Amino acid sequence: MTEHDTGFTLIEALVAMAVLAVASxxxxxxxxxxxxxxxxxxARTIAGWVAENRLVEATLPAAATLPATVTMLGRAWQVTxxxxxxxxPDLAAITVxxxxxxxxxxxxxxxxxxDARSIAP
Structure with missing residues (x-):
């Protein structure tokens, strides 16, 4: 072997590049x-926040005027x-x-x- 035979061959370099391509x-x-x-x-976190907000809003006296669509963090959500x-008999169950x-x-x-006496949504 001479001093010029110590580097990679073209085939070795191509194999190394193929391995890197597959790994990449x-x-x-x-x-x-x-x-x-x-x-x-x-998305699930934001939806949870919207639901928590609506559950709190549903206990307020003005709950009958809550919108069906809410925008939070640039996303639109349908809220039922x-x-x-x-x-x-003193409590109403709410599902959001x-x-x-x-x-x-x-x-x-x-x-x-x-409170069951509050206004229904």
Missing amino acids: AGLIRATSAHIDLIRGVE TTAKPSDD SVTPQGATQPMATLRGFR
Whole structure:
């Protein structure tokens, strides 16, 4: 061997580049899946906040005037609030469902109680 034979051959360099390309594609796919997961967690968190806000608003005297669509953090949410009698005649059971605009399934649902004599939503 001479001093010129100590480097990588073209085949070795191509194999190394192919391994890096496959590893990079896997890393990009994993990163994309992680971003989708984080977006889902973010959306569920915002939907939970909308539901919590609506549950509190439903206990206020002006609960009959609550809008069906709420915008929070730049996203539109459909909010459905239902009240029905509970086993205790002094309390009404409230269910709040929050659905992203254009979706069919609620992303968050909360249940609570309020004074049965207050105005129904």
